[in-house]
Amino acid sequence: MSADHATTDHPVVDAVFETVASTAPEVRESLVGRRSYEEGENPSGEQQLEADIFADQLFEEALLALEGVGSYASEERDDVVEADEQSDEDYHLALDPLDGSSNVKSNNAMGTIVAVFDEPLPAGGDALVAAGYVLYGPLTTMVVACDEQVSEYTVVDGERTVNEDELTLPEEPTVYGFGGRVPEWTDDFAGYVGLVEDELKLRYGGAMIGDVNQVLTYGGVFGYPGLRHRSEGKLxxxxxxxxxxxxxxxxxxxxxxxxxxLLKKTPEALHERTPVFVGNDEFVERLELALE
Ligand SMILES: O=P(O)(O)OC[C@H]1O[C@](O)(COP(=O)(O)O)[C@@H](O)[C@@H]1O
Ligand SMILES: [Mg+2]
Ligand SMILES: [Mg+2]
Known part of the structure; x- marks a missing residue:
């Protein structure tokens, strides 16, 4: 990280997250009047909100215009979109423009997820250069991980200010949240949840970014497991x-x-799904033992 810890050693990564921050207020404002569903489905077969499509277009335009960004892929479109000019040095972006968009209707938290790769998409964790998210909660905040360092910013009027430049998971975890309907959980997973319930407090909001941000703030575990009728889960x-x-x-x-x-995996297809578990070491390790 550079001296002021607000930026990274990668100018294109900085430009990407500056642009994400400057676009965030427009995304937030665009939710007014865009809370209804569109006719179509996204490539994962899920209904899209007008807001999903609008945010996707805003980010595509703003990010593909940056020098050094070679392509843009998102949850809301079938294929990768390439920039007009290409170079071998380019970065390639994968976005979930609105994560947890079903929360727009009920006015609960949601986010934007951004992954920066140095290889064309679909690419795996070994080609990831940086990752971050915006959380549209009572405040707009942004978390960025690059070069093994995690920073949290507050975003006001499209400008980001560092809150914390070495964000780490609390050592004493307190919260958990798991997605999917309980009858759809496997017996092994349900058994694991029984153990977690004894130690941690349930906090589930239905937007992965909100739920993961709680785990980063309070410590604990978030998961969306493989389900009985969909072993690859949802995410x-x-x-x-x-x-x-x-x-x-x-x-x-x-x-x-x-x-x-998950960083050892490389998707074969852009929209491939996977079970996802993240959190404090001990809880993710116990999960793996439970699912063995
Ligand atoms: O409503 P469920 O089944 O609990 O699913 C919630 C999960 O689905 C998601 O909303 C999927 O993300 P999108 O809104 O980007 O499709 C996650 O954010 C969240 O963890
Ligand atoms: Mg999502
Ligand atoms: Mg989404």
Whole structure:
């Protein structure tokens, strides 16, 4: 990190997150009047809100215009979009423009997830250079992980200010949140949840970014498991799993697909899904033992 700790040693990464921060207020404002569903579905077969599509277009335009950004992929579109000019040095971006967008209707927290790779997409954790997210909560905050360092910013009027430049998971975990309907959980996973319930407090908001941010703040574990009728779970490896894994691991925690780190995985297809678990070491390790 550079001396003021606000930026990284990668100018394009800095430009990407500055642009994400400067776009965030517009995304927030755009939610007014865009809370209804569109006719179509996204490539994962989920209904899209007008806000999902609007945010995707805003980020695509703003980020592809940056020098050094070679391509843009998002949860809301089938294929990768390439920049007009290409170079071997380019970075490639994977975004979940609105994570937890079903929370827009009920006015609960949601986020934007950004992953920066140095290889064309789909790429795996070994090609990840930086990852971050914006959380649209009572405040707008942004967390960025790069070079094993995690910083948290407050975003006001599109400008980011550092709150914490060495964010780490608290050593004494207190919260957990798991997605999927309980009858859809496997017996092994349900058994693990029984143990977690004895030690931690349930906090589940239905937007991965909100739920993961709680784990980063209070310590604990978040997961969206493989389900009885969908063993790959719900979350997308490229747009959700890999970036969140990178942030939590850089903050001193651990990630897993139930078997090993999500950062060891490379998606074969852009919209591939995976079970996702992140949090304090001990809870993710026990999860892997429970699912063995
Ligand atoms: O409503 P469920 O099944 O608990 O699912 C919640 C999960 O789905 C998601 O909303 C999926 O993300 P999108 O809103 O980007 O599709 C996650 O943020 C969240 O963890
Ligand atoms: Mg999402
Ligand atoms: Mg989304």
């Amino acid at each position: 997308r490896l490229l747009f959700e799993g890999i970036p969140i894994a990178a942030i939590v691991e850089a903050a001193g925690g651990r990630s897993s697909d139930g078997d090993g780190s």
